[in-house]
Amino acid sequence: xxxxxxxxxxxxxxxxxxxxxxxxxxxxxxxxxxxxxxxxxxxxxxxxxxxxxxxxxxxxxxxxxxxxxxxxxxxxxxxxxxxxxxxxxxxxxxxxxxxxxxxxxxxxxxxxxxxxxxxxxxxxxxxxxxxxxxxxxxxxxxxxxxxxxxxxxxxxxxxxxxxxxxxxxxxxxxxxxxxxxxxxxxxxxxxxxxxxxxxxxxxxxxxxxxxxxxxxxxxxxxxxxxxxxxxxxxxxxxxxxxxxxxxxxxxxxxxxxxxxxxxxxxxxxxxxxxxxxxxxxxxxxxxxxxxxxxxxxxxxxxxxxxxxxxxxxxxxxxxxxxxxxxxxxxxxxxxxxxxxxxxxxxxxxxxxxxxxxxxxxxxxxxxxxxxxxxxxxxxxxxxxx
Numbered sequence: 422x423x424x425x426x427x428x429x430x431x432x433x434x435x436x437x438x439x440x441x442x443x444x445x446x447x448x449x450x451x452x453x454x455x456x457x458x459x460x461x462x463x464x465x466x467x468x469x470x471x472x473x474x475x476x477x478x479x480x481x482x483x484x485x486x487x488x489x490x491x492x493x494x495x496x497x498x499x500x501x502x503x504x505x506x507x508x509x510x511x512x513x514x515x516x517x518x519x520x521x522x523x524x525x526x527x528x529x530x531x532x533x534x535x536x537x538x539x540x541x542x543x544x545x546x547x548x549x550x551x552x553x554x555x556x557x558x559x560x561x562x563x564x565x566x567x568x569x570x571x572x573x574x575x576x577x578x579x580x581x582x583x584x585x586x587x588x589x590x591x592x593x594x595x596x597x598x599x600x601x602x603x604x605x606x607x608x609x610x611x612x613x614x615x616x617x618x619x620x621x622x623x624x625x626x627x628x629x630x631x632x633x634x635x636x637x638x639x640x641x642x643x644x645x646x647x648x649x650x651x652x653x654x655x656x657x658x659x660x661x662x663x664x665x666x667x668x669x670x671x672x673x674x675x676x677x678x679x680x681x682x683x684x685x686x687x688x689x690x691x692x693x694x695x696x697x698x699x700x701x702x703x704x705x706x707x708x709x710x711x712x713x714x715x716x717x718x719x720x721x722x723x724x725x726x727x728x729x730x731x732x733x734x735x736x737x738x739x740x741x742x743x744x745x746x747x748x749x750x751x752x753x754x755x756x757x758x759x760x761x762x763x764x765x766x767x768x769x770x771x772x773x774x775x776x777x778x779x780x781x782x783x784x785x786x787x788x789x790x791x792x793x794x795x796x797x798x799x800x801x802x803x804x805x806x
Contacts, residue, residue: 422532422745424494424773425442425496426493427440427460427491428493429491431486433489434459435483436483446774446788446789447776448776448777448789448792448793449777451796455797457795464746465748466481466508467491467504468745469534469562470529482508490506491505497742503520504517504518506528534747535730535732537725537747538751539752539755545724545725553699556619559622562732562736563735574698584598585693588689589692609674616673616698619648619698623647623703627645630731632731632734633726633731633767638760643706645707647703648701650701651695652680653680677697681696705724719757722756726764746774748776749768749777761785
């Protein structure tokens with residue numbers, strides 16, 4: 422897959438922008454704060470329906486505007502597809518494919534992107550929400566229907582939690598809240614789908630993760646990836662180190678129901694839903710130790726990059742759209758010379774690679790086929806080497 426043309430209206434710091442891209446390597450160069458990352462954020466939004474920088478859509482809409490427009494012409498071999506997303510400051514977003522209205526959840530069927538960014542360090546060093554977000558965005562790219570499942574789970578979770586808070590305020594205890602059973606059923610049905618999908622993803626990511634880490638770090642540190650499930654007794658939000666894991670997906674539904682029953686009193690006391698995929702964590706280890714708290718800076722970066730490369734490997738292997746677009750957002754400035762060279766070698770054969778950099782010389786020569794200059798929300802020029 423190749424992005425041939427990107428057009429923006431009222432997106433971040435762009436009142437309007439149009440930029441053409443080519444196959445192979447494309448580099449956006451400009452000082453910090455000029456809008457380079459905004460361009461690649463827009464490309465990635467079409468594939469993930471979210472931002473790698475913020476958890477909600479409003480910041481992507483230019484100040485003073487009610488909505489932003491992202492348009493892209495994609496090439497899948499000889500086929501061309503025009504995608505459009507309207508990102509609303511308030512209310513639901515809208516989408517079009519070749520001019521016809523569709524649900525936004527349809528966009529990832531046509532666009533596949535893997536984005537590396539400095540924020541990826543939070544996947545390995547941050548709180549569990551960063552790892553859940555990484556996994557769920559990849560799930561949506563591999564199976565767009567998961568966008569609806571995840572959205573429905575979040576909706577049921579909010580409604581169930583609101584009921585618990587109301588019950589707490591009224592002093593309701595135990596079996597006196599019969600309506601909770603209805604929400605339990607919905608939570609289990611949707612949550613089981615999410616957990617099973619995450620477990621399957623972890624199993625498929627493991628070997629590509631090991632291979633990518635070895636290629637980036639130049640060492641075999643035996644990286645591991647496993648889910649800690651709250652339905653199996655873990656509470657990663659409070660104590661990931663002692664979390665238990667479950668690998669038998671067929672047992673998830675029974676575990677979920679049992680966990681909800683066991684924690685009902687605690688949930689009513691706290692007014693919170695304490696069990697479900699929203700409380701799970703994806704545990705990462707190297708050399709048998711948790712990455713978070715034990716790995717060096719270089720090891721942490723290698724794990725984060727390896728997760729993205731492993732994601733690209735999965736998408737590349739199963740996609741009928743061709744390679745995913747690889748985006749390296751201000752990554753090379755964070756790497757030493759050896760890791761820069763290794764990373765460039767690993768991505769150079771993808772159909773399209775988009776790089777952002779404040780200093781052009783930070784980008785290995787092999788990825789400098791075409792350079793686009795960016796300044797204060799304006800596309801200045803393109804240089805083809």
